[in-house]
Amino acid sequence: MLLALRLFIYLIVIIMLLPIMMSLPMALTAGSYVTFPPDGLSLKWFIRMSQDLILMETIGRSFVLALFAALLGVILSVPSAFAIERGRLAGRTAIETLITSPRMIPQIVLVLALLIFYEFIGLAETFAGLVIAHLLITVPLSFRTLHVGISSLDRRLEWSSAILGASRARTFHKIIVPHLKTFLIAAFTFAFIISFNNVTMALFLSAVGERTLPVEMFNRMYVGGMTPVLLAIAFVLAVVGAVTFIVLDRTIGVLKYLSGHN
């Protein structure tokens, strides 16, 4: 019975890894189409990819977008998580629910609501509008991560620091920030990953000449089907994702931060 379970688990392990690794052998084809088995070996599609200016431009845009969304998310989340944890505010459960609710409703509904709203206030098809949309879907996560971090702080250290004469700013800088460091890194990184990988928001909200990388990939696949260039960029993304995973796991530990949120 245990053997059967083990075989089943190994089968699932292979199935989980296969689609992600599939892109490499197919992208190394020397032919012009996606075929299995690949039609000879060459790096020509990887070279073609690096010469694809539109693709490179979308990578830069996605990067900047994710950077803005993740950074603003952390900047907004730290004070509000402190206020919720320490402030004994009236209706703090309601406030918490409100902050995390953009992740509870289907993204396609959220993005349609934003699209219509943006048309009224003139944010439609602007980069700022896209940043705000990404902020909405990443903030619940960074907020929850930092909330957990702040509630795990040892208040006695802060009191000791205050009693020893440190100003509030100094206490924040010397006591709170070092203890929150891993939570700050986790909040930023996961927000970055979610924003960088998001398709639905940018699909509705980005202007035609200003797509993000996932939307560009989506559109090429939706309109033109499969080309080896797409598989080359997919392989690059798979490698970057795997490296991020390993580095995060080695530095701050992934499981601890993932189990809390979805």
Added chain:
Amino acid sequence: MSDLSPAIDQAATPIQELRARPTQWGALVAPMLVLVFIFFVIPILYLLRMSFAEQAFAKSVVPIFGVYSLENFAEIFGDIFFLDMIVNSLIVGTGTVVATLLISYPIAYYLTLTRGWERTLILVACLLPLFVNIIVAVLGWYILLLPFGVIQNMLSALGLIDGPLGALKSFWALITVLTYEHIPFAVLILAASLQNISPDKINMARVLGSGVYRTFLTIVLPLTMPGVVATVILVFALSISSYLVPALITGQQVMVLPIAIFSYTSYLLNWTLAAAISLILLVIVAGITFGLTILANRLTRRGEWEIV
């Protein structure tokens, strides 16, 4: 003594902090609340309002006031095409939930039994998709499931099938890829749930003479039911509202609600109808979430499930 006086002054800081006025804390949370209120609450409320507008306002770029109508819902519930779509969405959601649970529960259970490299391998395989763009995996599945793709070539080579497989455009392909996408979330929730069971409970059952299967059925499974319910809610809500996977895997072959929302928004420019379909999707998701939560609470209170 005078040297100590600044320290004594500062010692009041924690007390002052405790006495900080609510308005000060309020100021810290205000920017976040303003963001969520302006860009989440107002747009969603307006979307709900729009779903009850006449179709004459289908692409109104000025806010609509006053006229309420059920025109959109009359169109949706009077058309077999839309009813089919709602049923399709429910089938896809349910199928994904069942498949995800059947695969993820054994994985989460096995993770409690194993240590070392085996555990690491399983965790890496199950969590890697969270770090890689879902389009990468969808591309991979696309190649695997394509007519004349990898799976078909393999099956033909083994002599198991003859002719095209035609898997890509079917319900099964859609449920397969959605299940793949949601296994990481399910494994995380279920593994946390299984890890919370105290070994004492299992040992007690074993000491009292219960076999492995009986222990699993009467102790482990009931104790993890809250985790199972959480998984069902999450996976159902995510899979029924996924646009990306249906769009790339089945296209228009299997019409589900998000595909229709996108078409009515982008190509057909009928925003009021898109808003009405969105409201239906919201009601389904909210209904499943609240329904299952209430059910789970009631069962817990009756003592059938115990949350450790």
